[in-house]
Amino acid sequence: MNSEEDLVRLRHAVRAATLQAEFSLVDQTRVVTAASELARNAFVHAGGGTVAIEVLRHTDRRGLRLTVTDQGPGISDLDAAFTDGYTTGPGLGHGLGGARRLMPDFHVRTAERGGTTVVATRWVSP
Template sequence: MTAAPATVHAVRTEEDLLAVRHAVRAATLDAGFSIVDQTRVVTAASELARNSYIHGGGGTLTIESPTRSGAAGIRLTVRDEGPGIPDVEAALTDGFTTGAGLGHGLGGARRLMDEFEIRTAPGQGTTVVATRWAGR
């Protein structure tokens, strides 16, 4: 299996959110993910992209296909240039919301992925890097 080149997708409109879901689903299929893992990764991507769109004023989602010890993976990098997350730990807590949502987005996305990192600073935007490995 040859790793696919990274692809970058704009997250600027509602239509982009749908396009991101389709692109991530295709990447999980190409990587040989089970239907359960496909759903996990697509759900996480949807939550992260929506956060970027709503709270960060839009940004990009990059899809990469790393391998580790022969295992296929999907790495999502979501970047925006919004206001940043003032309190990351609070934002990861279930029930925390700055809008009308249920407050499961960021923490839920973290639980769906195997690796999860947030880099953010006030006024400098947010970058989330999340990776899921097939068969975990």
């Protein structure tokens, strides 16, 4: 993901994956929004990155996992980064915290000058 066009393609790919996983329309929107926010963060703050999209099927559960990885400067204050309104760039400061609220299973690994990886999973509601 290195351009605005890549972000558009990502949104389409995530939407297709949510359809494959049989998410409701509301949950499709949640997952696509979270993917867009996470990818935009990697693009803006790290100059780009990669996104892996996995449709998950475990016996009686279906879900989707997003893994967003960049090689940027890392997040120096992770607690602050989750706070609405906190930003180190041109945005409104809702991206990381908003994505975490949209994706119930959410993990961040970050290292100063070592990049950041976000793994976010949402399961289809019964």
